[in-house]
Amino acid sequence: MDRRAEFSRWKAQCLSKADLSRKGSVDEDVAELVQLLNGREQFFTTSSCAGRIILLEASISGFDVQKQNCCWLLVTHKPCIKEDVIVALKKANGDTVLKFEPLVLHVQCRQLQDAQILAVRSTHGLEVPLCHKGKLMVTEEYIDFLLKIANQKMEENKKRIERFYNCLQHALEREAITNSHPKGKVNEKNNSYSRRKKRNREKARGKCITEENDKELEKDDPDISVLIFPEDY
Template sequence: MDRNAEFKRWKAQGLSKADLSRKGSVDEDVVELVQLLNGREQYFTTSSCAGRIILLDGNINGFEVQKQNCCWLLVTHKPCVKDDVIVALKKANGDAILKFEPLILHVQCRQLQDAQILAIRSTHGLEVPLSHKGKLMVTEEYIDFLLKIANQKMEENKKRIERFYNCLQHALEKETITNSHPKEKIKDKNNSSYTHKKKRNPEACGKCIEENDKELENDDDPGISVTIFPEDY
């Protein structure tokens, strides 16, 4: 079976469906990034989030929140104000958690070398418990302080998305040039995958993204999750 043709068919099926995120559509701040990836034959996105501030209500086991068992009291992709959080907290019956989550992007990749370009992860997050068994455990002044931090992270997240988009665009363009020169491609194969990634453009991209070889496992982890097209699909 032609794996390229099969991946193309799989991609067409994936893009014909709605975004698998809770919202069900692509956020405005990552539209260009999603279009950039989906415009390349070796990628397609399945789920995305540009970044959000959320208030969850649910049971906590060792302060590890499982979203599927929680009630979403508040979610916004814009800066958040204290009054909105206070109103939402009145609906809490369990242990409410305020979270900021940066860019989340799940991408299907045709093969390993395609996935290596996207092997990044961000730790630009925030997670703070606010109530226990429906009882508010912090002051409104502290909530206002937390929201200032969360909103600052939201603004920084937008800047990081833009930098990542520029770095990814450069890396993909360089990949295209490399693939069009077989001799250079053969030479590159003599280097390790890590060395190959470092040499893409350290001046342009080295400061933009933090590499991490660990693949993200679920929507709770901020960053980019890549899945390689399976051999036996």
């Protein structure tokens, strides 16, 4: 069996399995993105999260919370209010941490060049300890302040998902056009100038899209590193 057929078989097998996430379904804000990827033969998603605010209870080692060995006191994919956090904290007996986690998308790709299209990294998160051994270490006013930040990050995260979707869709459309029009050797000399001019325009356009996307994201997060299109894409 060749690699293409093997990948297709593996994709069909994985997508036919039941959703084992806590929620049991794809988050609404990322459903269109997941559908776009799974609709292409070179990709399939294995897990996803549109972004969430969570309150975890676990032992803390250097502020590193291991989610596999903790209790989820609160989880929401929507804006959160202070009262919900205060109620959840009353259940805590150990150390608790409030976290905001942005979009997470795990994708299997058929080959390296497909994976390069999806290469995106971000530090758009939040993680703050609130309790130690069941004792609240901060004021309710501070919790309200943290939630305003977390909710702002949630809204920004939605905008980033939309921008990523649009950039990805554009990249895949360009790839499809390129694959459907392979380079030929007929009239190579006569057409070399027009092709070179076209490539320069496309390269400039791609660079502009990437740079604009980078700048827009970096306004809110100076530590972000983004690569939507490879340099020679």
